[in-house]
Amino acid sequence: MSDRMDLPQGTLDLLILKTLALEPHHGWGISERLAQMSSATFDIRQGSLYPALHRLERRAWIKARWQTTEHNRRAKYYELTRKGRAELNTQTDAWKKLAAAIGQVLEAV
Amino acid sequence: MLADLLLRLKSVLFRGSVERDMDDELRFDLEQRIEAFRRTGLTEDEARRQAALAFGGVEQIKDDIRDSRGVGVIDDLQRDIQYAFRTLRRAPGFTLTAIVSLALGIGGTTAAFTLLDHVLLRPLPYPQPERLAGLYQTQFSRGYARLFLSWPNYQDWKRLNHTFAAMGAYGNMAANVSGHGEPRRVDGVAESDLFQVLGVRPRIGRALGADDEREAAPPVVVLSDGLSRSLFATPDDALGQIVRIDDQPYAIVGVMPPAFGFPAPTTQFWLPAHRQLMDYDDRSDIYLGVVGRLRAGASLGEAQADVTTIANQLEHAYPKDNPGTGAVVVDLRDVISPQSRMLVLAVFGAAFCLLLIACTNLASLLLGRSLARRRELAVRVAIGAGRARLVRQLVTEHAVLAFAGGIGGVGLAVLAIPLLAQLVPTALPVATAPRVDGRVLLFAALATVFTTLAIGVATAWRSTAATDAAALQQRAGGARVGRDRMRAALVLAEIVGTVTLLVGCGLLTRALWRVESVDPGFKPDGVLTLRTALPFNAYRGVSSRAPFYDRVLADVRSTPGVVSAAYTSWLPMVFGGGIFPATRAGEATDPRSAVLTSIRFVSRDYFATLGIPVTRGRDLSDGDASGAPFVTVISESLARRLWPGEDPIGRTINIAFADRTVVGVVRDIAVRGFERPSEPQVYAPEQQMRDNLLLFHIPKDLAIKARDDAAALALAPAVTKILHAVAPDQPVSDVQLLSHIMETQTTARRTQVDVLGLFAAVAFLLAAIGIHGMLSFAASTRKQEVGVRLAIGATRADILSMFLRQGLVLGVLGTAMGAPLAYALGRMLSGLLFGVSPADGAVYLAAMAIALVMTISGSLHPAMEAARLNPVSTMRAD
Numbered sequence: 001m002s003d004r005m006d007l008p009q010g011t012l013d014l015l016i017l018k019t020l021a022l023e024p025h026h027g028w029g030i031s032e033r034l035a036q037m038s039s040a041t042f043d044i045r046q047g048s049l050y051p052a053l054h055r056l057e058r059r060a061w062i063k064a065r066w067q068t069t070e071h072n073r074r075a076k077y078y079e080l081t082r083k084g085r086a087e088l089n090t091q092t093d094a095w096k097k098l099a100a101a102i103g104q105v106l107e108a109v
Numbered sequence: 110m111l112a113d114l115l116l117r118l119k120s121v122l123f124r125g126s127v128e129r130d131m132d133d134e135l136r137f138d139l140e141q142r143i144e145a146f147r148r149t150g151l152t153e154d155e156a157r158r159q160a161a162l163a164f165g166g167v168e169q170i171k172d173d174i175r176d177s178r179g180v181g182v183i184d185d186l187q188r189d190i191q192y193a194f195r196t197l198r199r200a201p202g203f204t205l206t207a208i209v210s211l212a213l214g215i216g217g218t219t220a221a222f223t224l225l226d227h228v229l230l231r232p233l234p235y236p237q238p239e240r241l242a243g244l245y246q247t248q249f250s251r252g253y254a255r256l257f258l259s260w261p262n263y264q265d266w267k268r269l270n271h272t273f274a275a276m277g278a279y280g281n282m283a284a285n286v287s288g289h290g291e292p293r294r295v296d297g298v299a300e301s302d303l304f305q306v307l308g309v310r311p312r313i314g315r316a317l318g319a320d321d322e323r324e325a326a327p328p329v330v331v332l333s334d335g336l337s338r339s340l341f342a343t344p345d346d347a348l349g350q351i352v353r354i355d356d357q358p359y360a361i362v363g364v365m366p367p368a369f370g371f372p373a374p375t376t377q378f379w380l381p382a383h384r385q386l387m388d389y390d391d392r393s394d395i396y397l398g399v400v401g402r403l404r405a406g407a408s409l410g411e412a413q414a415d416v417t418t419i420a421n422q423l424e425h426a427y428p429k430d431n432p433g434t435g436a437v438v439v440d441l442r443d444v445i446s447p448q449s450r451m452l453v454l455a456v457f458g459a460a461f462c463l464l465l466i467a468c469t470n471l472a473s474l475l476l477g478r479s480l481a482r483r484r485e486l487a488v489r490v491a492i493g494a495g496r497a498r499l500v501r502q503l504v505t506e507h508a509v510l511a512f513a514g515g516i517g518g519v520g521l522a523v524l525a526i527p528l529l530a531q532l533v534p535t536a537l538p539v540a541t542a543p544r545v546d547g548r549v550l551l552f553a554a555l556a557t558v559f560t561t562l563a564i565g566v567a568t569a570w571r572s573t574a575a576t577d578a579a580a581l582q583q584r585a586g587g588a589r590v591g592r593d594r595m596r597a598a599l600v601l602a603e604i605v606g607t608v609t610l611l612v613g614c615g616l617l618t619r620a621l622w623r624v625e626s627v628d629p630g631f632k633p634d635g636v637l638t639l640r641t642a643l644p645f646n647a648y649r650g651v652s653s654r655a656p657f658y659d660r661v662l663a664d665v666r667s668t669p670g671v672v673s674a675a676y677t678s679w680l681p682m683v684f685g686g687g688i689f690p691a692t693r694a695g696e697a698t699d700p701r702s703a704v705l706t707s708i709r710f711v712s713r714d715y716f717a718t719l720g721i722p723v724t725r726g727r728d729l730s731d732g733d734a735s736g737a738p739f740v741t742v743i744s745e746s747l748a749r750r751l752w753p754g755e756d757p758i759g760r761t762i763n764i765a766f767a768d769r770t771v772v773g774v775v776r777d778i779a780v781r782g783f784e785r786p787s788e789p790q791v792y793a794p795e796q797q798m799r800d801n802l803l804l805f806h807i808p809k810d811l812a813i814k815a816r817d818d819a820a821a822l823a824l825a826p827a828v829t830k831i832l833h834a835v836a837p838d839q840p841v842s843d844v845q846l847l848s849h850i851m852e853t854q855t856t857a858r859r860t861q862v863d864v865l866g867l868f869a870a871v872a873f874l875l876a877a878i879g880i881h882g883m884l885s886f887a888a889s890t891r892k893q894e895v896g897v898r899l900a901i902g903a904t905r906a907d908i909l910s911m912f913l914r915q916g917l918v919l920g921v922l923g924t925a926m927g928a929p930l931a932y933a934l935g936r937m938l939s940g941l942l943f944g945v946s947p948a949d950g951a952v953y954l955a956a957m958a959i960a961l962v963m964t965i966s967g968s969l970h971p972a973m974e975a976a977r978l979n980p981v982s983t984m985r986a987d
Contacts, residue, residue, distance in 0.1 A: 027134060028141040046138060047170050051177040058177070076134045 012044070012052050014095060017080065017088040020062060024079035026069070027053060053078060061087050131171055139164055189505035196506060203478060204510070206878060207471050211514025211560060213871050214467025216521025219545075219553045221460035223522065224529045226552075227543035228453045233442060234368055234539065236308040237402075241441035242412060244276070244399040246420070250433040251705065258399050261392040262423060262431070266399070269419045272412040273401040277302035279372055279379075280387055280396050285644055285840050286378070288353040289340040294642060294842035297354075297378035298398075299386040304331075304379075306402045307371060314348050314363030321381035329381065330359040333540075334367040336377040354378065355644030356838070357385075370540025372398055385646070392430035400441060413438045441538070448940050449534035452861060455938055456532065459610055459868040464556065466606045466872050467514075470879040472564040473599040475507065477886035508561045515557035519545065522553070528867075531860045597919060600883050603876040604923025605930060608960050610869040612931030613938065615952035617865055620943040621858045629851065630778030631681060632720030635672075635814055636847035637821035638680055641832060641839055642809040650800035651735050654807065657836060658795065661811070662712060664831045670815050670824055675715040676795065676808035678708075682850055683843075685781035687806055691791055693751055694761035694768040704750050706743075707780045708765055708791040710798050710806055716742075716775055718814045719847075726758045726773030733794040740794065741769035744777045747789035764791055765806075766799045782854050784943060818846050861941070873963050880916055880967030888912060888975040899980040908976040916968030917961075924960045928953060 019025060019033050030053075031044045056062045061084030067077045080088070139160055146156035197204040232238045244266065245255040258266070258278070267276040279298040286295050304316035311331060321329055330352065332340075337347040347361045359380065370376055380386060388394045403412055413436075420436035443450075479486070486499060523545055530543050641661075648654045658676055665674045678687060690703035713730050716723055724745060733740050741762065748757040748771075757771045780787040795808050813828060815821040825844050832841050888895075895908055935947025 026137065028138045032145075045165060046135070047165050047173060050135065050138075050170055051173040054174050055177040073137065073140075074133070075137050076130070 011095075012048060013056060014088070014091045015042070016049075016052060016056060017061065017084055017091070020078055020080045021085065021088055024067075024077045026075040026077050028075075030078070056084070060084075131174055135167060135170065186505070189502050190509060192502065193506040193509045197509065200478070203474060206882075207474060207510050208513045208517060210467040210470050210875055210878070211511060212517030212521055213875065214464035215515050215518025215553060215556050215560065216525065217460040217518075217868060217871065218457075218464045218556050219518055219522035219549060220525040220529050221457040222552045223526055223543045223545065223549050224532060225453050225457045226548060227539070228445065228533055228537060229442075229450065231548075238441065240274075240403040240405075241307070242273075242401050242403060242409060243439050243441050243444045244401055244416060245437050245439075246395065247435040247437050248433050249435065255437065257395045258397045259392045259395045259430070260387055260389045260397060262395075262434075263397050263399055265423055266416060266419055266436075269422075270401075270412075270415050272404055272407040272415040274404045275302060275306045276399060276401040277304075277306035278382070278397040278399045279303055280382070281372070281398070282380075282386065283642060284355045284378075285642065285838075286336070286340070286352060286354055287356070287838055287840070288351060288358075292838055292840040293339075294640065294840045295336060295377040296373070296375045297380065298372065298376055299380045299382050301382040303371070303400070306400050308402075309365070309369060309371075311363030312366040313345055314361070316363055317379060317381050322383065324384070326381070328357060328359045328383075329362045330354060331363040331365060331379040332361055333365050333370070333377045337361075337364045354380070356647055357644075368539070368541045371538045372400075373535060373538065374540040375535075392427055401438075409438055409440060444538065445534040445536050449532075449536075451938065451940055452532060455613070455934075455941075456529065456864055458934075459613065459865055462606050462610060463868050463872055463875075464560070466603050466875050466879075468560055468563045469599045469602050469606075470875045470882075471510070471560075473596050473603075473879050474882050475564060476596050476599070477882055479503070504561070507564055511557045511561040511564075514560070515553055518556070519550065519553050522549070525867075528860070529864060531856070532864065596883055596886075600876075600879045601919055601923050601926070603872075603879045604920060604960060604964070605927040607869070607872040607876040607963065608924050608927025608956055609931045609934055610865065610872045611956035611959055612927070612952055613934050614862065614865040614869040615955055616935050616938065616942055616945055616947065616949060617858070617862050619945045619949055619952055620941065621855060621862050623943050623945060624783045624855055624858060627779065627783040629681065629783070630721060630776050633847040633851050634720075635817045635821045636718065637813045637815065637824055637828070637844070638810060638847050638850065639825075639828065639832075639844040640810050640842045641836070642842075643807055643839070645804040645807070648807060649804065651796050651798055655796070658712060658808070660835045661832060664835070665811070665813060665828055668824065668827050668831070670820055672814040672816070673714045673718045674811065674813045675718045676712040677715055677810050677812065678710050678806045678808050680810045680812060680847070680850065681719075681778050681780045682782045682854055683810070685785070685787075688788060689765055689791070691747065691751070691762050691764040691789075694763045704747060705788050706747055706764065706791045707788045708793065708806065710795045710808055711792050712795050712808065715792065715812070718812045719778075720814075721775050721778060723773050723775050725756075726771070728773060729792065729794050733797065735796045737797075739767050739769040739797050740772045742773040742775055742792045743771055744775055744790040746777050747791065748774050750789060762791070765793065766802055767797070769793055769797070784854075812847065818848055821846060873959065877963045877967040880919065880964055881971060884912055884916055884968050884971035885974070887915065888971045891975070892978060895975055895978050896980040896982075899978070905976040908978075909972050912972035912975050913965070913968050916964050916972070920961055920964030924957050927956075927960075931956070 015034055016030060019030050019037070025033060027046075027049060031046070031049055034042055034044050053062070053064075057064055057078070060081055062078045063081055064076050064078050066074055069075050142160040142163060143156050146159045147153065151159065233241065235241060244258070246258050246262065247254055248256055260278075263276075263278050267273075270276070277300065279300040281296070281298055283294060283296050286293055300317065301322060302319065304310075305318070310316060312334065314331070317329065317331055320326060332347060332352075334344065337344040340352065341347050341350070344364060347364050350361050351358045352361055353359070365379075388396070401412070403409070416436040416438055420431075420434055424431045424434050489499060526543060526545065533543060643654065643657065648657070662674055662676065665671055685707070687707055687709070688705050689708045691706045691708075692703050711729065713728070713733075715721075716728055723742070726742070729740070729742055741764070743757065743762070751757065751762065752760060757774060759770065761768050761770045763769075775790075775792070777787070777790065780790060798806065811828075813821065813824060815824055829841050829844070832839065898908065899905075931953070932947055935942070935949075939947055
């Protein structure tokens with residue numbers, strides 16, 4: 001557990017958007033995929049994930065629809081809207097700039 | 110933005126499906142998680158357990174989701190209200206007590222506010238009412254703070270002032286109105302420029318103006334809405350019709366709106382001032398009410414200074430007619446007496462006191478309940494409910510209670526307002542009665558919100574404060590009563606409030622008794638009275654009136670059952686005016702030192718009929734006719750004033766335009782009623798009135814003495830028939846018993862006592878409930894202690910006295926603290942106390958005794974319950 005990290009404030013939304021950029025996912029799928037991509041560094045709790053999904057839906061960055069899974073179960077799938085894709089690009093750029101700037105400061109010492 | 114709104118709307122409108130969606134989504138997640146754990150090789154049970162652990166609190170997540178969807182607040186509110194209803198329904202006794210307490214508190218305050226608003230706050234229904242003022246003469250040397258004006262003085266004030274844009278006047282009169290329907294006697298005024306000053310317009314037709322006062326103007330009248338409705342089938346028909354007022358024809362030119370009643374709600378018609386109605390010449394004949402409209406920018410203070418200067422000039426110019434005459438200007442809103450104002454304020458204060466007691470009581474009840482609910486609250490905090498959330502929940506519960514109480518309160522207010530409306534001073538120039546309207550409802554709403562906040566926040570905060578782990582482990586009844594100081598303090602406050610109200614009510618009751626025990630100087634038993642006010646024009650001289658009086662009195666006296674009968678200018682108490690200066694004949698006396706007397710012209714048998722003893726000399730008789738020497742009977746106090754220590758019989762006084770020889774002395778009577786000092790009295794024979802003078806004093810009140818009140822009442826139809834036979838067009842009004850007239854003298858006081866008594870009774874009840882609630886709770890939480898005490902040898906009497914003592918300590922303490930507060934209230938009311946001391950011992954003793962009874966009756970039941978406990982079962986409880 002000790003190698004796991006809490007997410008910095010506000011980054012969960014960015015990660016969710018990124019996960020959904022490739023293909024639509026249900027909530028469980030998103031958390032699995034995030035754990036996979038971050039090599040289990042991030043511990044995404046359901047208590048944060050689902051409120052965040054509903055928040056993004058409210059902002060119309062993602063939209064939800066009920067579909068059947070490959071195992072023939074009904075699940076709520078989220079997908080990126082056009083607005084969400086634009087938001088993802090903006091946020092990714094911003095994040096990269098921020099990370100680079102922080103990196104420079106840290107290197108400079 | 111739009112999408113956001115739609116989603117919120119969807120969440121609210123389709124809450125059911127949204128909730129289902131959420132459940133399905135979370136369940137799917139959980140199942141996937143279980144599946145994942147199972148795939149790692151765990152058993153089914155272990156997989157479920159691990160998944161649930163990893164997942165966390167479902168309800169908490171749902172709450173967070175709701176919050177992020179933005180429906181949290183609305184949703185929470187709905188659930189809080191549902192929860193509140195459920196909780197309250199589970200405790201019907203508590204709920205009922207709470208709602209009734211609140212309804213009484215809010216209802217009382219709302220009703221009292223309705224009165225306060227009507228009498229003191231609401232602007233008068235005229236344009237720019239703040240610029241309207243009432244103007245009066247003063248004569249402080251004789252103790253008069255507000256006198257009417259004479260016409261010449263009014264004209265001079267009007268001409269010389271610099272602060273009023275307009276000034277108008279009215280002279281009160283009552284007249285026989287005939288020509289349409291039954292002839293009737295109604296109040297009205299003769300006015301000058303009144304409508305212009307007030308800025309009012311009739312509902313139909315036109316107002317009266319200066320042109321109508323010209324000598325040659327055709328006679329016209331404006332009617333009240335009420336009078337036109339009672340005279341004509343459809344009130345709009347009135348316009349242009351002729352109505353006879355005191356037998357003179359007047360054309361109706363306007364009908365006022367229903368809400369208009371100036372100078373008093375009883376005023377039914379307005380005539381233009383006219384030489385036939387008004388005395389334009391005598392500067393000492395004071396009968397005019399005067400209203401003014403201030404110039405823009407002029408203040409009441411400036412107007413006061415202005416008019417005072419004029420009054421001083423007039424005093425110097427006419428020292429005989431204006432001795433010591435000053436002036437006073439008051440806001441028209443304040444023409445009611447300071448006593449009336451004080452009374453209305455006191456009633457509101459009492460009602461507010463009641464609301465505070467109700468709040469206190471409820472807070473105390475809730476506090477007890479919340480202590481008992483500590484475990485429930487502690488459990489809810491432990492499973493993740495936020496403290497703010499819990500407070501909100503409890504406040505919602507209180508708001509539901511307060512709202513129900515508020516609705517009940519408005520209902521009670523509607524019931525109580527007719528009683529309180531009797532406290533509206535008759536001088537208030539507003540024709541409408543106080544009633545519940547938007548302003549009042551707004552006040553009730555504010556009172557409800559105030560109540561919710563007062564009781565809710567404090568108790569809710571306090572009761573959630575202790576919801577820590579310790580409280581969880583505590584037994585449900587673990588709250589120590591000894592530490593329950595707050596509750597005791599609340600009950601104490603209730604007792605203080607109750608004692609205050611009890612003393613206030615007691616003082617007013619004493620004052621009422623004292624007023625009722627005043628000797629009026631006459632005997633009202635078995636006296637029937639009625640009024641036949643003859644129109645002045647047809648009856649200006651003694652000879653023109655004689656046939657009427659002679660026939661009526663002869664026929665009435667010969668009616669079986671009649672002991673005696675007599676006519677008088679006015680019966681005592683129905684009218685206090687008719688004041689005239691009396692001097693010793695032949696002496697040039699300074700007008701300032703002339704004795705003001707109330708003079709009445711009467712027929713023979715007047716003293717016998719009213720039971721006024723003749724103490725010296727003789728009664729008036731039929732022999733004292735217009736041709737005979739002028740005589741008079743005076744009261745003892747006048748005899749003492751004019752001839753101290755000497756025999757007044759045979760002396761002569763000058764009064765009412767004639768020298769009159771004193772032939773008899775009678776006891777003084779309370780002409781002005783019980784509460785005000787009366788002037789000395791002078792009686793003169795009706796036949797010895799001067800023709801065309803003092804027409805106002807023409808005898809109009811008939812008094813008939815019978816065996817008792819029942820016999821007197823039974824005479825009414827026969828007497829009315831006689832009057833109709835003698836004068837068919839003459840209205841007969843005010844048929845009533847003299848004892849009834851005496852009762853109406855104290856009606857206002859009785860209402861005061863009723864109202865304050867009602868408040869005190871409710872306060873008593875609420876405080877008893879409060880004490881009962883506190884001790885019941887104490888008893889239930891101390892069951893184990895009682896059990897132990899009984900087990901180690903305490904008797905049941907010990908237990909009983911233990912709880913009773915707790916109530917009594919509060920009772921004694923509350924009474925001790927209430928006494929000084931009650932004294933302050935008494936001081937405030939001293940203007941209404943008719944000489945009863947605000948520190949009246951008997952009243953305080955009675956209030957203390959009642960408070961004691963209240964405390965004991967509140968404590969007895971819970972104390973006995975506690976004493977009856979079975980020690981074995983209590984120690985096993987919980």
